[in-house]
Amino acid sequence: MMEVCGSGIVNLREFGCEQSLLSRPDGSASFIQGDTSVLAGVYGPAEVKVSKEIYDRATLEVLIQPKVGLPGVKERSQEQSVRETCEASLLLSLHPRSSLTLVLQVLHDDGSLLSCCLNAACMALMDAGLPMSCLFCGVTCAIDTAGQIITDPTATQEKESRALMTFAIDSTEHRVMMSSTKGSFSVHELQQCIAVSQKASEKIFQFYRDSVRRRYSKTL
Amino acid sequence: MAADMRLPTIRKTVSLSVSAFDRKDLVVPGDVITSDTGFMRGHGTYVDEDKLTASVAGEVQRVDKLICVRPLKTRFNGEVGDVVVGRITEVQQKRWKVETNSRLDSVLLLSSVNLPGGELRRRSAEDELTMREYLQEGDLISAEVQSVFSDGALSLHTRSLKYGKLGQGVLVQLSPSLIKRQKTHFHNLPCGASIILGNNGFVWLYPTPGQQEEEAGGFYTSLEPVSLSDREVISRLRNCLLALAAHKVLLYDTSVLYCYESSLQHQVKDILKPEVMEEIVLLTQQKLLEQEG
């Protein structure tokens, strides 16, 4: 699962996804990375509260529900990261004065939770058929004490790491849309991690394509 | 400041009429009025397994085949022609919403008011936009019930000079069942004040206007200071109304006037003391009986 950076291969844990699995939301998806899994549901474009109305675009609300207890500061900050990523990829101006609600339910946290949230969010938004300028995916990299880069770390690996970075990467130009970092690292390490993440993102985008293709296989 | 303190005591209600205590026409919810199917179901009743049953506590009233139960007190059930006093709660498109103590806010349509400039004036789109200048939230009005909507809401109108916006005065909110239906509900009392006894239980006391000039469609209100004597009279009348209401005496011009006269030997602030109240009401009832008899 971990490899020396630059010498060969970095692994992503096995991942899976199921779309349209809930009957109520307009779009839903669950995303699994190893044991980490997140369920996402999207409602919208729907009626918006007057207080939250924005005259020229849709209001996007992102809620992250932890598995135990009530959402706290950590969830709020993750919500913000996810929301900003989604706002950047969604064409919100096409649905002014309406609301989009994205709810993410953590089903199990075994590391790389934020990236799993991002991936689940993207699949759910796609399932809801909301207009997007591009797709995005999340990749988490950990740098362990030996300076090795581990992609998609598990909870234990996260704990042992020196630095932890999560990037949201867009599908068209593989640019970084959002980054969230923790711990100390050098500029070079950051650049390496971004490069690794961009590489990894291609796998994920290919996976997106395969799952959507599979989903539409009956209507082809 | 001298404070008047008293301990709670049990008071017997005062009453002159000593009618029989077990009246048969009083029913409580769930009481079967009749099992005869020949009757029509009126207000305050329902049919349960072919039996006409009361749904409120009150007096049974029968008009031919129609049976209704009139509860002791209830919200205002307006009928066409009733005079009401109400408060504007909302300005909507082409209409005002008026709180009139009924179960839904009443509606005063823009087309049911006299706008400044005479009866024949056409209502323009501009009038719709300036509705708040005529009447705004919190204003009091007197009006007449024009019609009743299917859901029970009342439609009001003020298309007469006697109705319109109310200026300076005192509003007393009482139970609608205490207001006696009469030919007129507008009285200039000889004691120096005027009264509007709204059928909805809202009573408006105000200084008698000097000259009945044609004001600007009833939307103009005088802000001239009211003299102290006038204010005292109004305050006394207000307390008299409360005293009468506390003893469930029906309100109309004569009863109010008699009560006012009976109260003159007391100070205004003392009228609401229970024993004074009792005394005044007893006096009033005696006078009323004498007048009737």
Added chain:
Amino acid sequence: MKDTPLSNCERDFLLKAIEEKKRLDGRQTYDYRKLKITFGTDYGCCFVDLGKTRVMAQVSCELVAPKENRPNEGIMFFNIELSPMASPAFEQSRQSELSVKLNRQLERCLRNSKCIDTESLCVASGEKVWQIRTDVHVLNHDGNLMDAASIAAITALRHFRRPDVSIQGDEVTVYSPEERDPIPLSIYHMPITVSFSFFQQGTYLLVDPSEQEERVMDGLLIIAMNKHREICSIQSSGGIMLLKEQVMRCSKIASVKVSEITDLIEKALENDKTARKAGGRCGYAESITQERITALKMDETPVEVTDVKETASDIIQKAEPSPHKVPSLVVPVPGVGQVGQGLKNTWGLEEEDDDDEEEEEEEDTNDNGSAEQEEDLTVMEEEPHKTGESREANVVELSDSEEEEVIILHPETPDRTPKNTGSTSHQKGAAKSKKRQKK
């Protein structure tokens, strides 16, 4: 956000159908929808699917100071979270009527019935006790949240293991699962709620109302019971007038339902235990049905990063495309303690004649539909499935008929709901099985 309003036409039709003893999803009056119980990776994590209603329960524990008036007792805390995901009408962090109702009902059902030995949760009297917290998240609301939540909560509590502790003097040592095996809670009995909805002033009665039925119903009667036929709580709600006879009748039906559901929970727990013992992987990830075209899974993926150094030096430069990898569709699923999903089960079978021929025809149609979907699906997929056999043994499905007995399903293929929404076929479990057996 507001919920879609209910039209007069839906209301009238539903009531008319109920008068004719028919339900939109083809169930009988006393039928439950398909019940599926799955477990997560952690101890104390349980997913319950009741038709399209889906809830998740997670039990957690913490050492806290006990309540002053009960120094020797652990603390039980319950919370049902109506996530906005479950329905557009649910709002974040608002104590809605429904939320209060469900939470209190769950508290009453599980705490007041004293089904858990709270005294065994005491570590040091007056100082440290275990607080057991049960979070129930509603993920999809399609009616009867109460029953789903109560099943999820009690199953999760049964599944839960708390860390072992030891006391030496004032020192409390909490052992990690590697050091000492965690300990299950001691549970005396399992109260389970059964919801009855009443229509037309109590003339008609349905078990396990769906969301639409809930919107039309006059009122609800919830009876919590355990399999020893002890009533743990009763709650009527909604503006209905009940008669004593109706309550008695409901309590009789409830006792039958409760014993069925209890058996099912035991079965699911047993399956999970075996699976965990066998050392197989378990958890949510494993419960995803690969047979649906909406689901896809990919094995551990290597990402080639040989050129990363160059890339890193010039981040803007786009990285080389990596070789395309065909995702594998096959993920053998060893230990999923799963109930439902149309696999073979081990219950005894009996079937009585159904008096409603037409009803069956309708079910039949759906039945065929899904059966065909499966065929088609296997053709469509690149690789055959091996998952079927491996799971066949440990999956149970609950379905029941008006005659209050249990019916078993013998599907030919591992999954009867291969398509995305799984809408129709999913909930038809009960009635479908009848048809199969008649053939």
Added chain:
Amino acid sequence: MAGMELLSDQGYRLDGRKATELRKVQARMGVFAQADGSAYLEQGNTKALAVVYGPHEMRGSRSRTLHDQAVINCQYSMATFSTAERKRRPHGDRKSTEMSLHLKQTFEAAVMTQLYPRSQIDIYVKILQSDGGNYSVCVNAATLAVIDAGIPMRDYVCACTVGFVDETPLADLCYAEEGGGVSSLALALLPRGGQIALLQMDARLHQDHLERLIEAAMTACKGVGKVLDEVVRQHLQEVSVLTSD
């Protein structure tokens, strides 16, 4: 409380009542002038005040308006001095919100809401002193207040709690009995038709005993109903004597 004998061998309870005996009920209607309806009720040492406003136009959130019937809005609260330990939150916690909900459901069943489309009826109940059977006392007080407001009801709603000790149903539990680990059942009844407007039970009870317990609760409710009936008739006569011309 454990270990205390709730029912003596002679058949007497903690406060000296027999198993089926109710506590003393005293009540007054029309205690407030400004409210549309009001009532004060004591049942033993539990005291409650109920106030009714309405039916009136929807206030607050318009969106709750029902186009074919009135909305009943209930609020249950307990005075901070109503219990031995001072209550910090008089209302708004889960238990009182639940109680408000139950009151609402009870009166939705009994009040003829369909007569007042798009309106709202407010029922506020406050427990001044709590000594068991809070729900039932609230229901009984609110019934009187609703009648006082002249709002049509199908019948009285009377409520009572009953417990089950030593195979014997105990009527109208007081606080000491409620806390003593008795399976208690609260029931709101429309006495004339014997319809149950609300049924709530806590703690374990074998299915076979249920019928007897409900039976006992219904009898107790009917007893309460008789008392309420007297109060209303008394009030009716007093007032109608005054208003009769």
Added chain:
Amino acid sequence: MVSGLKEKVGEVLLPGDEFCFEAEDTISLTEQVKPEKVVCGPGLRRSGDRLLVCKSGVLRHKQPNTFWIDSQQRRYVPVKGESVVGIVTAKSGDVFKVDFGGSEQASLSYLAFEGATKRNRPNVQVGDLVFAQFLIANKDMEPELVCIDGSGRANGMGVLAGGGLLFRVSLGLVRRLLAPHSKIESDLKQLFPCELVVGMNGRVWVHSCSVQQTLIIANLLQSCDTMTAAQRRELFRRVQQGVL
């Protein structure tokens, strides 16, 4: 670009996929040279010199040069001229408010019914179903529905009365149902005589002679969502054998 698009017809595309206008140059030697107009349908957007896919789904093509993405969306976004089944939620003054499953309620004037005048108002109650089409539908304005066509005729629109059942299907299925010479529709016709009103917003109203038949039709249609044509035909055949 047209050829680029045409190559992809019938394939699954994802948001972010792009088509270049310049692509024409490279193949201009073999293909026709004159620039062609391309009509973009739902899911396709022009941004500068590129054509951007913004929804996931299957690329469809209609002669001559209309392209769109066929996606399995559930939430409806109103389009002018489309007919929907709506639920009347309120009467306010001169208009009815209608819920059609979009982000905003639409207004429906009481005059927009066949034969309605100021005096003669249509009998519409709160909770009734109406079949109406959009007169105004754009992102910046409140949508407005009418129950009459350009010449003032009802043309099948108006209040849906007389019982029946309302249910939801995916927007994709609705389009399949409404497509000219729809196979599903014709298959269904052979099965039962019924009234079927299909709104573009995914709401379907069905009325037949019995509750049982209505239920069967509703369940059949809902299951059509997830079936191929062959499966459906087989299913319908079985229903026919079983019931008739």
